[in-house]
Amino acid sequence: MLLALPLLAGYDPLPHLFTSKDDARNMDCRRISQAEANALYPGRIPEPAGRTMAGSTRDVLVCRRRFVRLGERPARDEVILTSLRETASDIVQAAVAQAPAGEKLTWHVDAFYPSIEVSAKIAVAARTELAERGHRVSDRVPLLAAGDIAVLARLPAAESYAGACTRYFAEGVLKDGDAFLGIMIVDSRETQLHAGVCVRGEWSWFR
């Protein structure tokens, strides 16, 4: 049997007479065991019975309304931000695996996304994730001269990031002990973040 525990709504999260489909879509629900729910919400969920019959296990559906309702932010931003923690974690894990083993690198991170605000969020998430994993991380973002950017901006994405990587090391913006993690969307219609690593002037895509 399923006990519904809508934390903020106070009613069944499924669409019904008083809950529209939009409201239901804006609930973030997670199924947990009755014992776990009792530990978290002792006043609201009773303790599981001492003895249970086979097939009578109870689950609790813990639901919480999304802070920002779907549609209030641009759809692509919402998709990226909703899964930012998991995405940043995956990217950092893959980036570290991509870097030369046994070398103590200083990581620089930048994100390339149409919205500056979201771009900053992505870069901060990746930097924090790297630092929390014990890597040496710098808050400094490597910059190229305006002429470089003007040329690189005209190239296809696959070439422009590799070109930028070369220029970072050629200009001495990054040095041998540095690694650059770039996170970006390549096509403006996609919601998937791509990433690549630049070490010693060599760019490699890994996502």
Next chain:
Amino acid sequence: MRSLLAFAAFVMLPAAAAAQAAPTDQQRAQLESLRAEVAAQIQLQAYDLVDELVYGWTQQPPFGLDTPVVLAGVSVPVGFGSGMQALIESHFASVVISNPRSRVILSHCPQCTALVIHSGAKATIVARGVDQPEALAAAGALAGSRHALFLDFEAEGASLVLRARITGLEPSLPIVHAKTLSTSTASPALLRTGDRLKSSAEAHQEYVDAINGLSSFVAPMRIAVRSYAQGDEPLSVPPFIWVQAGFEGAFTQARSWTGGISVGYSYAPELHNAFLIQGRIARLVSGTATSLTRPDLYIFFAASAIDVRGVDAAMFREDVPTPEDIIAAAEGDDPHQAFGAFQIGLETRVKNRIAVGVFLETMPTKNDAPSLGSYVTFGAEFQTAGAEVTFCF
């Protein structure tokens, strides 16, 4: 018909489009109200995350010694404004000041967050002060601060995530401390006080202890006054003062349903000796679970069996006393009445310790008693109104 619909669409569409383009004042007010509600929820969760962060620092300080740190930036979730940013900054400052064990000392550095223009041999750079510490150092603007703290909040689905990082203010801008905290879907807000921070586990345990401290069974001792409506007769039943005691159990851990049984006694010299036995069931109406901080409101229903002996018992008779009854009473044979009664009432209870209630009572077998009137007639005649105070042990 089709042409009529087309005409309606032709007339209404521009109006609908105009309404969509320019929201009315009412829509704006609704939007502001909704935005404020969401911001309040996020703000409380953000406060919790800030508390958790500072508590973590008190347990494992990011620095060995007291270290001046500039709060260089607080970024709020995309879509939220600077008002929330100011609230979080204030809260963070108050929590850090209240917890010196965190080893973080907030330092004032207006140039750190301002745009700074630095012209060098290679280029002229326009950036925030914290992004070019060498320029700040050259200008002597660091004021002893060598670290900048950034707090970044983002609403990720139903979770709020805080990413905090402390950056060394030196040319390479190394991140010396980083921490990510999140309100997971299943963790309720804690709302701890800033000056006595606890870990989330400790705060939750306190909550559990408080809930468990409320025993499922209590022994209520109740003092009640029953006042009877006057009937057609000039004589009326005087108020009865009852003392009741019994036990009460909660059907659920949330104490949303309770039930109990009690016995009562009422005595007035020369007038009556009365006993009652009462069963009662109550439903919490002020929430889904009893509150640890606010009074709880219950609606209750009770059924009683009442036995009255003495002169007052005569007032409950449905017929006029006969001369034989009066002679019998004079000879010491007290009148005696036994009847059933049903109550409905409201009770406010504070922390399951003390309660105050009011009720109406109907005695279906006494509808024809000439000495009894009715306060309210709603499906039944409620001849009794009462109030009670309950102490729970």
